[in-house]
Amino acid sequence: MDCFNKPVSRLKTASAKWNFDDEHILSFSIADSDYPTAPAVIKALKKRCDHGIFGYTRIDDEYRAIIVRWFAKRYRYQIQADWLVPTAGIVPSIALAIETFTNEGDAILIQPPVYNPFYTVIEATKRETILNKLICRNYHYEMDFADLEKHFKNGVKMMILCSPHNPVGRVWTKEELTLVVALCKKYQVVLFSDEIHCDFVLYDQAFVSLGQFIPEFSHLIIGTAPSKTFNLAGLKTANLVIPDDDFRTRYLEQMERHFASLPNLMGITACKAAYSDGEEWLEKQLQHLRNNHHLAVQFLSSHLPQVGIAKLEGTYLLWLDLRFLNMKGEDICHGLKALGMIVNEGQNYGRECNGFIRINLACPQSYLEKGLLILEKFINSQTKTS
Ligand SMILES: Cc1ncc(COP(=O)(O)O)c(C=O)c1O
Incomplete structure (x- = not known):
């Protein structure tokens, strides 16, 4: 039996998903x-455990180089190592981006049906939620671009894109993303592209990262992480790509204000191993x-x-x-x-x-x-x- 089919109980492991005692559920x-x-990830974590010292940690050049290589190989775009901003997760990063690039009361657009914390971060940061509903045609969901432009015209400040899209399973095409980018540029909307599911493109489609639109469009924050791909969500490690220097400086300053700059040692150890040998x-x-x-x-x-x-x-x-x-x-x-x-x-x-x-x-x-x-x-x- 291969490693994906061998049942491993998660009861009594403090799992958020298996937080009950009944083994029949x-x-x-x-x-x-x-x-x-x-x-490879388990091996690297065990090795790090054997070292026995788990002190404060900083991001080193090797970490950045490994991620740059992974992005170039798997997502076909070249980032500069200093564009990378490691964080403790995509959802907190979205909240911080909203705080950094918009003001209280500003309009933030999402595309329902969509990952529920998108609603809660907008609400928690006291911004207005604007809904650009996806259109369902024969159980294939599409963007409503006329409605999107209408909302942008009315003053949306930021869009949170889910790419690939949870829960409807879309992998957005280059054509669709080109239209999104064109509208963001036209109406000066900041785009947060949540690409946490980008390694799960199941069939013959190619994943198109918003990174492929740099430098033509750079008012952009791309959220990626090894957490879904390698099942590391409990290690709270994500990597943002912020190509614009001014944007990145503002974001890093906001992180400092929240004392949120130091990474999780085990998270970065796992990420390095995953992207190098996984x-x-x-x-x-x-x-x-x-x-x-x-x-x-x-x-x-x-x-x-x-x-x-x-x-x-x-x-x-x-x-x-x-x-x-x-x-x-x-x-x-x-x-x-x-x-x-x-x-x-x-x-x-x-x-x-x-x-x-x-x-x-x-x-x-x-x-x-x-x-x-x-x-x-x-x-x-x-x-x-x-
Ligand atoms: C689209 C999307 N973004 C973000 C997350 C969570 O990211 P994190 O755990 O890094 O905050 C999830 C988890 O299900 C998700 O589906």
Whole structure:
């Protein structure tokens, strides 16, 4: 059995996703993976542990060089080492970027259905949330550019782009991103491109980073991290790319004001090992995710054809439409949990997403098989009684 399919219990490990004691429940919620990281990462962390001293840490040139190489190879753009700003995570970085580049009350645009902390950071920083809803055509989501321009014209100061998009699974094309960049330039909107899922482009599409638009467009902050790719979210390590000198200086000053500049020693150790020696493992993981995706789509199409399935291009998150049940989202989730399956409720990602659920596919295949059977049992029980 390969490392992606071997069940490893996460109960009693202080996991945010498996924060219960019942071994009969399976969690398909929060976006981390239920298999261990790459062996090269574990080896590097063990070696660092053996050293025994875990004092204050600084980012060294080797760290920057490793990241520059990874970006050039995997995302096909060249960054300068000093454009990199290591941080403790993408969500806190978005909050800090909002504080740095906008003022209280300013309008910040997001594209629902979208990763729920985007809403909470905007609210927490006392800015106004502007919604540019994605259009769903046959379970393939697209941007509404006319609506986007209308909002930009009305004075949006910053856009938070989710690329690839959680939860709808889009990998934005060069054409789509070119239009976003053109509008940001025209209306002087600062763009935060959250590219945390960029290593999960499952099929033959190429991931297009906003970094490919530098230097033509530089009022840009790109958020990347090894955390999803290598299952390191608990090590709280991300890397921003801020190409504009003035922007970067302002951002770094804001970090200083929050005393948020020192990195996590284990996080940077893991990141170095992952980006230096983890690529082969990543390719195997991608094959595992394709297998799981294929399994889920096959099962749903043959056993539950009423379920709408968003076309998954990127991320490991499957967005499913159960609106035919005519149930409240919370009742769907409670019903599934009672049968042993935890999923994320659609309304977390957008007000109009009652009846959708999000399922995390980054798990052993045996978990997914059990989860799909639970989903079938639940749907059958509801459709028979109604
Ligand atoms: C789109 C997106 N951005 C950010 C995060 C979280 O990033 P971090 O843990 O670095 O704050 C997630 C986690 O699910 C995510 O899906």
